Amino acid sequence: MFSPPPAGRDLCYTGVVKKRIEEISAAFGGKLIGTKWMKQHVCETLSYMPEYITSYITKNCWFFSSLDDAWAFTFTGNDLKDKHLIFLSDDLLHQHEGQIRYSIAHEIGHVMLKHRNSVLERQTKREIKKQEKEADAFARQFMR
Numbered sequence: 433m434f435s436p437p438p439a440g441r442d443l444c445y446t447g448v449v450k451k452r453i454e455e456i457s458a459a460f461g462g463k464l465i466g467t468k469w470m471k472q473h474v475c476e477t478l479s480y481m482p483e484y485i486t487s488y489i490t491k492n493c494w495f496f497s498s499l500d501d502a503w504a505f506t507f508t509g510n511d512l513k514d515k516h517l518i519f520l521s522d523d524l525l526h527q528h529e530g531q532i533r534y535s536i537a538h539e540i541g542h543v544m545l546k547h548r549n550s551v552l553e554r555q556t557k558r559e560i561k562k563q564e565k566e567a568d569a570f571a572r573q574f575m576r
């Protein structure tokens with residue numbers, strides 16, 4: 433039988449998570465380029481991760497999706513120098529929440545595990561397969 437948690441506790445928990453999500457969002461500065469929906473999912477996914485991951489990703493990673501109010505976007509100069517760019521497609525952002533968070537965590541895994549994952553670099557199928565497995569294992573740790 434389903435019994436909801438006591439209202440007081442639930443509200444308190446929601447408040448803590450909300451504050452954490454706001455902190456993470458602020459730490460990114462301008463590096464989340466996309467819809468509110470996308471930003472919410474990225475910050476929520478990070479809120480389940482330990483501080484060293486959150487701080488590395490908010491410093492070194494840009495997230496990019498379609499925008500509500502622009503058709504195109506240009507990165508200029510050193511915006512992305514030594515940084516990582518994670519693109520989240522519209523199709524992904526239309527999936528259910530668990531899938532979205534899993535995919536975001538998987539991509540964060542590639543960054544944290546220092547995978548090469550570059551369009552400019554050729555990798556063997558074997559190397560790619562190994563990296564995908566590692567990124568999946570990383571992501572699974574943070575799913576609830």
Ligand SMILES: [Zn+2]
Nearest residue numbers: 538542564567
């Ligand atoms: Zn992958």
